[in-house]
Amino acid sequence: MSKTIKDGASFNQRDVIDFLVEFSAFKDRVEKKFKDVSRELDGKINEHDLWVGVYLIATDYAEELANKKSKQEPVVQKVS
Numbered sequence: 001m002s003k004t005i006k007d008g009a010s011f012n013q014r015d016v017i018d019f020l021v022e023f024s025a026f027k028d029r030v031e032k033k034f035k036d037v038s039r040e041l042d043g044k045i046n047e048h049d050l051w052v053g054v055y056l057i058a059t060d061y062a063e064e065l066a067n068k069k070s071k072q073e074p075v076v077q078k079v080s
Contacts, residue, residue: 012051 011019031038042052 023052023055027051030054055067 037054041047041054044050
């Protein structure tokens, strides 16, 4: 999962490149899986902003699911 981008935070070049690679891979997956959605975004004046919005929503959702899953995992104790 990508790091959260926060206002005022500093990122090194490697962090930025990693983020851009992850965003590009995400966009490619969405374009392949959801062709109708990607066609709706094509050619819009704010196309990039829309893609960033979709990406941020998806990463927030995935992070939320991961947090819920980690909280719900029961602790298994060994009985001797």
